[in-house]
Amino acid sequence: MKLLVVTDPMCSWCWGMSAEVDRTANELNASVELDFLLGGINTHATQPIGDFGRRHLMKIWHEVHATTGQQFGFKLPDSFVYNSTLPCLAVQVVREHLGKPPFGYLHRLQQLFFVEGRNINDAELVAEVAEDFGVPRDTVRRESSSERIRQLVGFEFSTSRGYGTNALPSVLWERDGERGLLAGGYLDSATLIDLAQRKNDSLRQVEID
Numbered sequence: 001m002k003l004l005v006v007t008d009p010m011c012s013w014c015w016g017m018s019a020e021v022d023r024t025a026n027e028l029n030a031s032v033e034l035d036f037l038l039g040g041i042n043t044h045a046t047q048p049i050g051d052f053g054r055r056h057l058m059k060i061w062h063e064v065h066a067t068t069g070q071q072f073g074f075k076l077p078d079s080f081v082y083n084s085t086l087p088c089l090a091v092q093v094v095r096e097h098l099g100k101p102p103f104g105y106l107h108r109l110q111q112l113f114f115v116e117g118r119n120i121n122d123a124e125l126v127a128e129v130a131e132d133f134g135v136p137r138d139t140v141r142r143e144s145s146s147e148r149i150r151q152l153v154g155f156e157f158s159t160s161r162g163y164g165t166n167a168l169p170s171v172l173w174e175r176d177g178e179r180g181l182l183a184g185g186y187l188d189s190a191t192l193i194d195l196a197q198r199k200n201d202s203l204r205q206v207e208i209d
Contacts, residue, residue, distance in 0.1 A: 001200045002033040003182070003192075006160045006174040007089065007106065009120055010041040010084040010107045012060050013186050015110040016068035021103070023189035024196070032196050035101045038091060039168045040157035041084040046160045049082045055081075061114070068186065075117035083121065089144040090126040096143075105133045113118070173199050186202050 005021055007014040025034045049057075054076055061072045087109050094102040108129055111117040120126055123144065127137035143149055163172055165184035167197055171192065173182045 001172040001196070001203060002035055003051065003196055004174055004179070005027075005034070005036040006039045006168060006170045006172065008084050009087040009106060009109040010040045010113060012057070012064045012072075012114065013207050014157075015107075015114045016064040016070040017186050018107045018110060019070065020068075021067045021181065022082060022107075022167040022185065025103070027189065028196060034103075036103070036106065037160035037172070037205050038088045038153060038156050040088060040153075042082050043085050043157060044131055045081055045083040046078045047081065053082065060065065060165050064186075071115050071119050073115045077117060077119035080119055081121055085155050086123060086144070087126050088118045088153050088157075089149055090130060090140050091124075092156075093140050093143045094130050094133060095138065098133065102206065108132070110135050117196045140181050146198070171195075173203075175203055180183045183195055 003024075005014075005017075006148055007017075008136045021034070022065060024046065024133045028034065057076065058074060064070060065072050091102060091109070094105045109120050109126065112129070113120045113127070118125060122143060124137075127144075129141040131137050141194075161168075162183040163170070163179065167184040170184040171187065172179055173196070182199060183192070187195070
């Protein structure tokens with residue numbers, strides 16, 4: 001069985017759950033594969049976020065921090081467009097070049113945004129960070145703007161939330177070409193591990209029967 005975390009570089013609850021996802025991956029190890037799908041945040045936005053939007057985000061971030069204990073810097077970049085398309089394109093490029101889910105790169109982008117207040121809609125910044133994960137920055141610059149990558153990411157946006165919830169993060173299960181919703185919203189690692197193991201056991205039982 002595979003677990004698919006529906007997440008996004010600019011999703012505050014996803015950042016709040018990132019350490020729990022890492023703990024889950026370490027605990028389940030080889031028994032359940034862990035991957036993610038990109039959900040997309042405000043993907044049609046073109047204007048910088050205003051004062052009301054900034055206050056609203058700060059309120060959410062304080063709630064996430066209080067609930068999860070995850071670190072936040074509680075600051076946003078100046079003249080920032082709250083649209084996650086560009087960093088999602090970069091994540092897809094890094095995924096293809098690494099040949100595996102780039103959780104490390106995704107979580108580093110989230111850290112830059114939520115803790116350090118950096119603008120991860122800066123193409124140069126996301127390309128520079130990719131070099132730390134073994135992907136040349138020129139590759140990220142070039143391929144992020146390709147129509148093929150844009151279509152892949154657009155398809156992921158359109159399909160990732162079509163399993164019974166629009167909440168981010170959410171977790172899907174997948175096995176033998178079948179996929180369904182495991183849970184919607186924030187989960188700690190203990191709950192996620194328990195749900196994953198129960199679902200995996202039930203799928204195995206169906207095979208036996």
